[in-house]
Amino acid sequence: MTPPQPPAPPATPATGRNARTGADGIAHSVLSLAGAALRVRGRTLFAGLDLDVAPGEFVAVLGPNGSGKTSLFRAILGLERLAAGTVRLLGEPVHRGDRRIGYVPQQRIWPRGMPMLGKDVVTLGRTGSRFGLPIASRADREAVNRAIWQVRAEALANRPVGDLSGGEQQRIRIAQAIVDEPELLLLDEPLSSLDLRSQADIVELVDAQRARGAAVLFIAHDVNPILESVDRVLYLAQGRHRLGTPDEVLTTESLSALYGTRVDVVRVEDRVFVAGAPDAAHHHHEAEQDETVERLERQA
């Protein structure tokens, strides 16, 4: 077991805006996209995207279905090739399997009967890409225990993952993603299908990771549960993008310009509502088709 660590302090927004030192001894942003463009079957998802993410920064990635949010993550993970531009992690070009990135994909519920306990799932995050006799070292076990402790999932560690609720499974997934203490966390709609209480719990866990210095990219369907934590918003739509603080991006003028049609952004106290975004209207079908084709291509 790891020695008990003091509980992580409550995260303050914009912790440690200074850059991290990379392998070459020079200070770099955690993540740096320059002139990045991504095309899927002739359709441009985004182009000319410049984004530098500092340690501890929380960037929300918003946009309608099929606007390229998940593809952006896949490009950062080295699973998708950019049509133009560069992606760098701490100054080096990204490559597949980089252990400095923790990834939580869009949730697929693990079915009952899955022969895995919570801690087994977390352990795979640490040792799952290693070939050879499946024997976990002491350091591995300690890292797993630490990750489980960090997300307060001790009570879930010895339960079958298939028996856990959606929120509990998500907690285990986050423990799996942070088991190597990554510099960058990519979270793809981690709050979808969670109740309000579980949503708040997950956001709190993510904030604790930022306090440690990890940068966070967070795809969200609804920005409100994370609005308090978000430093900047990257909004993708119609092959274009907007980047800035929530106050800069989530306005009627900004989103109307982005969509090329009238979109109303309404603020009610500390909540934001976007009305009239042509998401479902005429874009949804195309997006759905894209997703199907993408899935087929991945399987082929």
Place this chain on the structure above:
Amino acid sequence: MDGVFDFSHYGDLLGLVANSIIACAVLGIVGGLIGVFVVQRDMAFAVHGISEMSFAGAAGALLVGVDVLLGAVVGSLVAAAVIGLLGARARDRNSIVGVLMPFGLGLGVLFLALYPGRSANKFGLLTGQVVAVGGGQLWVLVGVGAAVLAVLLAIWRPLAFDSLDPDVAAARGVPTRMLSLVFMLLLGVTVAVAVQIIGALLVLALLVTPAAAAVRVTHSAVLVPVLSMAFGLLSALGGILIAIGSTLPVSPFITTISFVIYLVCRDIGRTRDIRRFRRAAEAKALEPA
């Protein structure tokens, strides 16, 4: 039933069929371990399809007079490759297996009908004939089984990762597509060996039942393979040891033992679930409203 069992010269017999016993033990272990992934990746039906194609291959080999194990391996691998390449998704896979399986079985029946040799060999491919396999061939089976075991252990963690969550595994650098193909290859070879020992129709008793039983009593990623391997070994070894003292073939003993293990495990799991549910309900009742 008189004359079916006769354990009077059991010691002498054991010496004569030592090779068969070793082959059964190896298959029990390999089947139990690979079965964990068969269950986890939802491929029980695919295993059945592979075994029918393996049967066709073995029957074809018998007809043209080449090595039966070689024929079985070729049939298995063709089936495993087709299923692996065309059926990435479970639903596609099931229909492909459904198409492949009767074709393989029909082909095998055709080859056997054309085969002029003894009928015992014909029946053996479907229902098992471990005692009928010659000594040299048995060592080939053991060698193949050991090789499968070694590769399986070497790819265990990446394969488990891919079975749990292919998206994260790929992002983490696991070569998921290569692993899936290697797994199908291992499965094909294992099935071909199993066809020699318990027959094409009964392969599932050693490749699925032990793992399915283990999952009933535990979900630990460590205990499931250990138990499944133990159950496979117990079924295969128990089956051959009883069969030696009887005039009946080995297969019904293996299938019955593995089925009984499954029933016992199911009952243990059910009892525990009910107890856990009751405890949870009691705890809830005690909570202040």
